[in-house]
Amino acid sequence: MIIVYGIPNCDTVKKARTWLDDQGLAYQFHDYKKQGVPADKLPHWLQTLGWEKVLNRAGTTWRKLDDATKAGVTDAASAAALMQAQPSVIKRPLVEWADGRLSVGFSAELFASHR
Template sequence: MNFVCYPKCTTCQKAKKWLDEKGIKYELRDIKENNPSYDELKKWYKASGQPLKKFFNTSGLLYKSMELKNKLPNMSEEEQLKILATDGMLVKRPLLIKDNTVLIGFKEKDYEELFK
């Protein structure tokens, strides 16, 4: 199981604490140091069942400075995935990847459901 996060992110810290308190083992990956590749993002996106827009960190400075809010609706899925693969700070986090399940962000209820 992979836990892809940005260690300075408070939401990531909460998710990590939750996993640690439950004694759940995971492989930690710093998204800033080891950005997900196009192929990884495409695989995770398909497995998540979520719209691709959910993978964007819409509150991030980079997202805002690139004006992606206005650009994404006119971009193909492939173009969006390529942009996501350029910088980990564009990707919403944390990402929890377990088997064929991908959780985006941290909602305690979703984590509890996955590990019950």
């Protein structure tokens, strides 16, 4: 089963979900706002993808953080703590594919490569 992690009002998440729907691919949507960040999955994501790839430094949530908080994110542990407290700093969508592979972000080419 494909699991798409994100927030429903994110434009990139919407594009990803539309692409999956258009391809007729079944998936489960995990809403960070309602369900939080799965604490059992986050360490695996950070180890597999790298915490710097998962952390969204371009987003509004990151930009609104004070400089001390930003400066405190220096490794996987500090990034994980911030991601648990502020799920919107996780790049979206994060997708767990049926074969166990992970991806971050959306492009039709990226998603097609994981089919």
